[in-house]
Amino acid sequence: MSKLLMFEKPVGMRDTLPHIYETKRKVKEAAERAMRSWGYRFIETPALEYYETVGDASAILDRQLFKLLDQQGNTLVLRPDMTAPIARVAAAKLLKERVPLRLAYSASVYRAQQREGGRAAEFEQIGVEMIGDDTISADAEVIALLVSVMKEAGLERFQLSLGHIRFTDELFRQILGTEDRAEQLRRFLYEKNYVGYREHVKSLALSSIDKQRLLQFLNLSGGLDCLDEAVKLIEGTAGIEALDELKTVYSRLQEFGVDEYVTFDLPLVSHMSYYTGLVFEVYADGVGAPVGNGGRYNDLLEKFGRPAGATGFGLRVDFLLEALEQLEEEAGVHCVLFSNERRVEAIQEAQKRRAAGEDVLLQDVAGVEDVDTFTQTCKSVTFFVGKSTGGTE
Numbered sequence: 001m002s003k004l005l006m007f008e009k010p011v012g013m014r015d016t017l018p019h020i021y022e023t024k025r026k027v028k029e030a031a032e033r034a035m036r037s038w039g040y041r042f043i044e045t046p047a048l049e050y051y052e053t054v055g056d057a058s059a060i061l062d063r064q065l066f067k068l069l070d071q072q073g074n075t076l077v078l079r080p081d082m083t084a085p086i087a088r089v090a091a092a093k094l095l096k097e098r099v100p101l102r103l104a105y106s107a108s109v110y111r112a113q114q115r116e117g118g119r120a121a122e123f124e125q126i127g128v129e130m131i132g133d134d135t136i137s138a139d140a141e142v143i144a145l146l147v148s149v150m151k152e153a154g155l156e157r158f159q160l161s162l163g164h165i166r167f168t169d170e171l172f173r174q175i176l177g178t179e180d181r182a183e184q185l186r187r188f189l190y191e192k193n194y195v196g197y198r199e200h201v202k203s204l205a206l207s208s209i210d211k212q213r214l215l216q217f218l219n220l221s222g223g224l225d226c227l228d229e230a231v232k233l234i235e236g237t238a239g240i241e242a243l244d245e246l247k248t249v250y251s252r253l254q255e256f257g258v259d260e261y262v263t264f265d266l267p268l269v270s271h272m273s274y275y276t277g278l279v280f281e282v283y284a285d286g287v288g289a290p291v292g293n294g295g296r297y298n299d300l301l302e303k304f305g306r307p308a309g310a311t312g313f314g315l316r317v318d319f320l321l322e323a324l325e326q327l328e329e330e331a332g333v334h335c336v337l338f339s340n341e342r343r344v345e346a347i348q349e350a351q352k353r354r355a356a357g358e359d360v361l362l363q364d365v366a367g368v369e370d371v372d373t374f375t376q377t378c379k380s381v382t383f384f385v386g387k388s389t390g391g392t393e
Contacts, residue, residue, distance in 0.1 A: 012113040012121025020321065024124075027153045027320055028106055031126050034152040038145050040104040040128050045085035047108070051075035057274070057303045058084040064111040066121075078110035081272075082125055082314060084300065090131045091306035099132035099308070120318060127294070127314035131301065134309035136245060139278050139296060140252030146282060146292065146313050147258040155323055158284040158291070160261050161221075162249070163268030165275050165295070167242035171217060171234055175210045185214070189269040194218060220266035224250065230266055242277070249278060274300045278311070284323035291319040332379030333359040340366065342384035349382060 016024065032042070048068075049055060052075070055065055060080035068076050079085050082105045094101050106126040113119045128145060130138050143160065150158050168189075172182035181204075188197035201214045213233050220226045220233075227243050234240060246264065253259045270279050270293060279295035294313025301308040334353060338346030343364075350362045361378070365385055368374045375381045 010121070012111075012119060014120060014122070014318075023321055023324065024317055027324070028124075028126060028317060030152040030154065031149045031315070031320075032104070032106060034149045035104040035126075035128055035145065038102070038141075038148070040102040040145075042104045042106070043086060043089065044105070044107065045079065045082070045089060047078055047110075048076045049079050049085055049088075051077045053304070054079065054084045054088055057087065057300060060111060060272075064113070066110050066112055079107075080111050081109050082107055082127065083129060083272075083274075083297070083312060086129050087131070087300050087310070088304050090129075090308070091301050091304035095132060095301075095306055095308060100138065101131040102128065103131065104128045124317040125314045126317055127292070127312060129310060129312035131310040132308045133311070134298070136248050136252060138309075139245075139311050140249050140256065142294060142311050142313055143249070143253060143262070143280060144256035144258050146280075146294065146315075147256075147261050149315065150282065150284070150291075153320055153324075155284055155320070158261065158282055158323070159263060160280055160282045161263055161265035161268055162246060162278065162280050163265050164242040164246055164277060165269070165279055166277055167230065167234065167239050167246075167266060168269060170236070170239040170242070171213070174235055174239075175206065175213060176204075186269050189267050190271045194267075218267055220264070222263060224264070226264050226266065245278060270295065272297075280313070282313075282315075284319070286325075287319050287323045289319065291316055291323060332377075333361050335375055335378035335381045336360060336362050336384065337365050337368075337371070337375065337381055338362070338384040339386060340364070342386075346382075346384040349384065 036042075051065070051067060055067075055075075055077040058080045065080055066078040070076055086103055086105065090101055090103070094103070104127070106124065108122055108124050110122050113121045128142060130142055147160065168186070169182070172185060176182050176185070184200065185197060188194070188200060197218060198215060201211055204211065206214075216229075217233060220230050224247070227246060230243055231240065234243075250259060250262065253262055265281075268279055268281060272293075274297045275295040276298045277296035279293070281290040281293045284291050292313055292315035294311070296309070296311040298309045301310060336346050336350045336353075346362060350360045353360045363374070365371065
């Protein structure tokens with residue numbers, strides 16, 4: 001094993017420099033305001049959870065979990081997502097208070113990455129969960145709120161894709177017959193490997209009609225007309241009911257006035273296995289991956305002993321920053337520079353300015369090697385140097 005350099009970070013970890021931090025703070029504040037204005041209450045959960053509960057329920061691949069042992073020998077994980085921890089809290093405590101619950105969060109999550117992957121192992125998510133409401137109105141609300149959050153964060157060009165897990169599962173069950181065969185195709189879909197999907201379908205021992213159905217399924221994206229095309233591929237009522245749900249939620253989104261941001265993408269499959277119905281992803285210009293995703297997960301709460309329908313979404317803050325056209329300029333601070341004999345005057349000046357709402361740094365001139373270079377980083381300067389004649393700007 002090679003010796004680590006002192007400036008290296010663990011794989012997938014990042015530093016956040018001041019100007020990026022400032023932009024991130026403003027984006028998060030805007031998103032949080034939007035969520036609160038819709039009646040969502042913020043919640044925090046611990047960074048460490050038990051592997052056998054939250055780790056197992058999270059639907060994150062086991063190899064992506066950061067694991068460690070506590071002093072009693074229990075296996076712990078750094079939380080890999082926020083939905084499972086919030087489901088734990090809701091099942092244990094909050095569902096006794098009021099149903100449905102509208103909860104929001106802003107927190108870091110942790111997923112181990114391979115060295116060659118180049119992906120973040122720690123990143124911040126901000127999102128909501130509505131727990132205890134099985135209605136399509138709830139699905140429409142979280143999607144409409146997602147659009148509102150994106151706009152409040154400063155994004156204008158983005159698109160939200162809607163799919164339905166139950167339609168995909170039913171189509172694959174009818175044609176493929178076994179879960180193992182269906183899972184192979186799902187893997188191509190959530191990796192968005194459509195070339196691999198087509199080649200795999202062609203290699204299957206199926207009738208030419210069934211192969212054509214699977215290939216046509218890949219083209220079911222766009223407006224409402226693609227739902228009409230989907231009806232032709234499915235048999236029985238389960239798949240049709242899923243399509244009807246998509247039509248209904250789209251109608252509700254029209255009522256919210258956000259339908260212009262929404263398209264359908266029936267081949268959409270999430271890597272999170274706990275989704276049971278409607279699923280969605282949101283894309284923004286300039287970002288090569290979804291900036292957020294969500295959907296309905298009606299079975300997750302049952303793992304914590306309290307069955308309840310739920311829906312929600314999560315946004316990656318780093319991807320939101322990437323989508324913004326420019327980062328915040330550093331506002332700069334006022335500098336009060338003083339020599340030792342005028343220290344008290346300088347302190348009083350700094351206190352007065354801070355009380356008026358100004359950002360002020362107080363600097364002893366003896367601690368600065370190059371005054372000109374140092375003061376160039378400040379938006380303005382007041383000097384208290386030498387004999388007392390009042391501060392000079």
